[in-house]
Amino acid sequence: MIEAIQNHRSIRKFKPDAVEEGLLYELLRAGTRASTTGNMQVYSIIVSQQAEMKKKLWEIHFRQNMVLEAPLILTFNADFNRFSKWCELRKAIPGYDNFLSFTTAFIDALLASQNVALEAENNGLGICYLGTTTYNADKICDLFHLPKGVVPVTTLVIGYPAEIPELTDRLPLEAIVHQETYHDYSQEQIDKIYADRENSELTRQLLKINNKETLAQIFTESRYAKKDNLVFSKKYLEVIEKQGFMNND
Amino acid sequence: MIEAIQNHRSIRKFKPDAVEEGLLYELLRAGTRASTTGNMQVYSIIVSQQAEMKKKLWEIHFRQNMVLEAPLILTFNADFNRFSKWCELRKAIPGYDNFLSFTTAFIDALLASQNVALEAENNGLGICYLGTTTYNADKICDLFHLPKGVVPVTTLVIGYPAEIPELTDRLPLEAIVHQETYHDYSQEQIDKIYADRENSELTRQLLKINNKETLAQIFTESRYAKKDNLVFSKKYLEVIEKQGFMNND
Numbered sequence: 001m002i003e004a005i006q007n008h009r010s011i012r013k014f015k016p017d018a019v020e021e022g023l024l025y026e027l028l029r030a031g032t033r034a035s036t037t038g039n040m041q042v043y044s045i046i047v048s049q050q051a052e053m054k055k056k057l058w059e060i061h062f063r064q065n066m067v068l069e070a071p072l073i074l075t076f077n078a079d080f081n082r083f084s085k086w087c088e089l090r091k092a093i094p095g096y097d098n099f100l101s102f103t104t105a106f107i108d109a110l111l112a113s114q115n116v117a118l119e120a121e122n123n124g125l126g127i128c129y130l131g132t133t134t135y136n137a138d139k140i141c142d143l144f145h146l147p148k149g150v151v152p153v154t155t156l157v158i159g160y161p162a163e164i165p166e167l168t169d170r171l172p173l174e175a176i177v178h179q180e181t182y183h184d185y186s187q188e189q190i191d192k193i194y195a196d197r198e199n200s201e202l203t204r205q206l207l208k209i210n211n212k213e214t215l216a217q218i219f220t221e222s223r224y225a226k227k228d229n230l231v232f233s234k235k236y237l238e239v240i241e242k243q244g245f246m247n248n249d
Numbered sequence: 250m251i252e253a254i255q256n257h258r259s260i261r262k263f264k265p266d267a268v269e270e271g272l273l274y275e276l277l278r279a280g281t282r283a284s285t286t287g288n289m290q291v292y293s294i295i296v297s298q299q300a301e302m303k304k305k306l307w308e309i310h311f312r313q314n315m316v317l318e319a320p321l322i323l324t325f326n327a328d329f330n331r332f333s334k335w336c337e338l339r340k341a342i343p344g345y346d347n348f349l350s351f352t353t354a355f356i357d358a359l360l361a362s363q364n365v366a367l368e369a370e371n372n373g374l375g376i377c378y379l380g381t382t383t384y385n386a387d388k389i390c391d392l393f394h395l396p397k398g399v400v401p402v403t404t405l406v407i408g409y410p411a412e413i414p415e416l417t418d419r420l421p422l423e424a425i426v427h428q429e430t431y432h433d434y435s436q437e438q439i440d441k442i443y444a445d446r447e448n449s450e451l452t453r454q455l456l457k458i459n460n461k462e463t464l465a466q467i468f469t470e471s472r473y474a475k476k477d478n479l480v481f482s483k484k485y486l487e488v489i490e491k492q493g494f495m496n497n498d
Contacts (some may be wrong), residue, residue, distance in 0.1 A: 033418045046427045092465035096476020099482040116365035144431045170281045178295045182393045216341035226344020233348040233497040248482040
């Protein structure tokens with residue numbers, strides 16, 4: 001298996017060493033080699049290295065320390081702005097202010113981000129994705145002055161690791177993979193799929209720390225609670241609309 | 250650079266040779282090593298190898314020949330079904346029937362797909378992404394009997410290549426990358442960014458074949474026309490709602 005794939009773990013503690021400029025450009029080039037719809041490359045990447053910008057991003061990303069610590073933050077956007085501007089300058093009328101185009105650009109941005117992540121790890125760097133990008137996309141739009149046609153999708157924090165955590169466990173393949181058609185899960189199958197994780201020492205510790213009866217409750221009541229999801233759902237849909245991707249008629 | 254990243258080209262013609270079962274599982278395992286939100290793995294992968302299913306997928310994906318030719322088709326779904334079922338069986342009330350959760354699962358599915366794509370290429374296989382997955386997601390839901398909480402996101406066709414096309418050109422990095430803040434594009438910058446592509450022999454051929462004045466018109470009038478985007482925007486939003494991801498209140 002590609003070593004960077006095999007050895008991936010999210011890194012949340014970083015040495016202060018900067019990512020060399022040549023290496024940064026190699027990572028970005030790796031991003032641009034990813035598959036992209038019709039070779040349109042409908043994404044953009046914003047590089048944050050200055051302390052002032054990183055501090056603002058730290059505020060936006062729920063003050064997670066790694067955002068301050070990591071020397072390099074890359075924000076990936078779904079971006080039809082450049083492509084549409086090009087169309088307008090070439091006697092072509094762009095029709096990309098709709099939800100399908102948003103999903104197209106969203107996909108493009110993520111395939112590029114995963115290439116960058118793997119290429120970073122291939123060069124001894126550590127990475128972590130920030131899911132909080134969609135939560136506070138409105139603030140990211142303001143911070144970076146994103147024009148219409150641009151919506152933040154994900155963020156990578158990157159730097160030389162100051163920790164090497166254990167590989168994270170994953171569910172057995174049968175939890176993820178379906179042969180020929182979707183086979184919905186029985187209670188027995190769910191029990192089996194989650195057995196190893198639920199019986200692990202890590203889970204025992206988490207239940208104690210969080211004072212919960214089941215691991216699932218840590219997700220539904222603390223980490224990814226419904227009330228938060230509802231707030232951020234509305235906000236992200238508003239961002240998509242404000243940035244001009246909801247003209248579907 | 251990771252060889253599979255450096256050498257990626259989309260493959261649309263395949264030899265008939267099957268992908269060995271052991272290799273298939275290695276690809277799927279590579280997918281599961283990708284970053285995933287909170288280690289929830291909120292995606293699923295449907296494996297299609299039977300001729301009958303591939304023929305149905307070929308119809309759905311606009312009868313692109315590669316779907317019939319490739320021995321292996323993988324459909325990646327945003328999937329909160331398994332996770333929510335687990336929550337319900339563990340005295341936890343899932344709150345993932347909203348748009349934010351959809352985007353979370355959408356991201357998970359794409360990071361896994363790009364790992365699978367690269368690992369396939371690393372083993373001498375060729376791949377192509379099918380953007381038509383979001384276009385006809387309703388039909389894919391029907392074909393695979395996808396339950397609530399599951400929405401198709403992207404598809405990979407995979408097989409041993411029967412062609413080795415040239416690497417596709419990409420825009421210069423300055424077209425994609427912004428330092429510290431977003432710098433919108435002037436006409437001069439757009440001209441410069443697209444100059445090489447517009448002056449290429451390939452573009453000259455495309456303009457002739459398509460009988461258009463500019464390359465951009467091929468995109469706006471033929472390949473990704475507004476009227477089609479509007480049809481498929483509505484359809485995909487309906488799928489997201491029908492599959493239970495639009496309860497945002």
